[in-house]
Amino acid sequence: MITFAWPWLLLLMPVPLLIYWLPKKENTRASAALIMPQLVESSHVKEVSNVNKKFPLMVLTLCWLLTVLALSQPQWLGDAVDIPTEGREMMIAVDLSGSMQIEDMSLNGNTVNRLDMLKVVLGNFIERRIGDRLGLILFGDDAYMQTPMTFDRKTVKQMLDESVLGLVGRKTAIGDAIALAVKRFDAKQKSNKVLLLLTDGQNTAGKISPEQALELAVAKDITIYAIGIGADVMIQQSLFGSRRVNPSSELDERTLTKLADQTGGQYFRARDSQGMSKIYQLLDQLEPIEQEQQQMRPLTALFYWPLGLALLISTLYLLAINFPNLSRK
Template sequence: MFEFAWPWVFLLAPLPWLLRRLLPAADSGEAALNISFIAELQHLTGQHARARLPSWRQQLPFVLLWGLLLLATARPQWLGAPLPMPASGRDLLLAVDVSGSMDYADMRWEDQQVSRLSLVKQLLGDFIEGRQGDRVGLILFGSRAYLQSPLTFDRQTVRFWLDEAQQNIAGPQTAIGDAIGLAVKRLRQRPADSRVLVLVTDGANNSGELDPLLAARLAADEQIRIYTIGIGADPQEDGVLGMFGFNPSLDLDETSLRAIAEASGGEYFRARDSQELQRIEATLDRLEPVAQNPTLARPSLPLYPWPLSAALLLSLLLVARTLWPGLSQRLRAVANRYPRRPS
């Protein structure tokens, strides 16, 4: 179906005529003969001097040019039949802790010692790629919480922003409550029974303005399920640090994370190594998607380049017609100055 996106543009059609009627005549810059008694001559003859308008044949190209510009500005387009858009998955927000402690290298991936954040990037990146049909978003939080990527079907972009995340980018501390509050703000406008927040952290809430348990209750009121993942290795049993009972996960507040998950109807998971984190992702993958109302979209083919190209071509022809007499005279003058020598 053919239609104009902005049909009101055609109301500007009489604009050149109105400007000519309302604005004073432009000064041509040429010398003019002023006669002091011209007003008396006009009174005797009953005629008044008027600006001489071009003939309709001279005005026709400019009228056509103005019409083509209006036609292109009105954005003509061809609309196809409505097509359903896939919208059968969940609205899933990932809240990833990027505080300073996430740089601690107590995790292993492919027989290499890696930091907690590096492992989260690797495994959650694959998790994001598998969310076909889901809208996925990303929140990064440290001392403050920031929405790095809104809910979108573009999973590759969300994974890119996760891969680009750096520790301490949002501050060295951990604002779990603010991260949950930001997720509630973003998910509350989405359909109920499809709102999911996956929160990954290795510490306890020690920053921010919102209490995590209060934020979890707000999430429960908005029917948002929160799945919390506590990351960090167990205490070492060998080595110098093991002799002193060093616990790399000492700051992890599992009690609060478990309470947050239970308050919102979700679950708490503990990830001590890459294998456990993979099993957690497999469990999250088994969450049953909830059907949403399908959205319809009509593909549109823009047609404005055609009248716009015609207007450009016509303007070039008008400029060429104006410049050609002077150019031809110069060419003849040059030819007369340098006559061709007889062979």
Template structure:
């Protein structure tokens, strides 16, 4: 359905006609003297007839109509769609430290690094969280808000896929990531705040200690679910041949369990990509806060197109000024 935001602006449409109908003031002056009458005769032949309409005038009228309708703001209202938000504000804190490049995970049967596996599983998780507002925090040596809370899961998902190791530094500031999450959710209802923190190491940077951040998060009723990612064993090529090592030696599980316990969340251990999928499936099953359905109608504005058309007609009128005419009827 087409609607005009300011329809009263259409009253300006007859304004050029009113100016045209105003009585013309006769110029005051003396008669002109031409030394050669032929010059005057030639000028009379080149003048347009009374029934002619100049092309520039037509273009100017079209420009005026487009401009007035553009000011009236025509918009197209699409069919109403129902959105049922769960009322949950969900922040995802993703570790981008240097250790996330360790290739101890598999994806589609091929070895891959931890970050790539995490982004693949996160993509499916975000797509299924329709109705929640989702935000993204990335952390390394420092913590940054990559995307504020939004219902636009498509954009959030795209930002997740664009993340690269080292964007936030090589170390791990877990306490700062939690602190940033608390700040972004401090004014939200206490029964709607959730932070999912995924890391593969221990707190090695930042100003805030994880225990202090967890205690403050608990006082703010922020529930934190922690995920420790990384395999328990991995084959590497050593000097004396293949060796089995534990690539997750740096993972501080005790700290992650303490954070989850203090805030009423859960701690999960992801040793493989399949473990990650099961964990996020469990998190996806969390009961949402009931909320009423919201009806939304997509709105498409045509203001800029009409404004562009007005500029084009005005430009054509300036080009055609005094050069082109449309003749109506035959010459006498």
């Protein structure tokens, strides 16, 4: 159906009719002979006199009606669309510390760094979260809210793809990331508050320790699912040949396991892209949020149709009345 944002403007439509019906002012002075300017040819005057005098008034009136119609903002109100009534409230905290540049991850048969692998696998996960409200936190020396809670999965994924190493420092502020998530979750009372924490190291920066942040998370009933990223073995080349090293020696699995266990969550270790797929299995088992049934009706603006028609009619009319003059020249 068609609705109007400003329907009261339609009251302006009869204005030309009211002006037409206004009483004409009588001319008390004696009528004088019409003085014809020398710049106007008499033949042209004869042509104008033969034109229907009501036609220009009809054109102007039609343009006025179309303009008023456009100003009233006509809109097409579409059919009702159900908004998903079940979903999850999830904050995703991603580590951007310097160690995330270590190239020890396997993705589609290629060796890539940890952040590149995370972007691909986590990006696919975000796209699948239809009906979920997601937020994105990036942390390094400090924690920053990159994307607040939203149903717009495309924006969350874009912000993740645009993140770069060193954007928020080279260290790892795990405690600050958890505390920031707690603060953002606090505004919404009824939700299954889930924090997905992805890191490859230990807490080396920040104003709040992981233990202090854990107390805040428990008090606010936030479930933490921690993901430890990094391979167990990596071949490192040197002047003395190759050697096997553990690139994840600084991963604090003990603290991450504690964070998950004491909040009712779970700790996972992602050694490659296949390990990250466990996130999907876990989150599919989470209970969705029960929300009130909501509907929305999409609105499509239609004002440009009457406005464009008014411009077209006025342009054609101006060309029509000036065409004889242009042809003479």
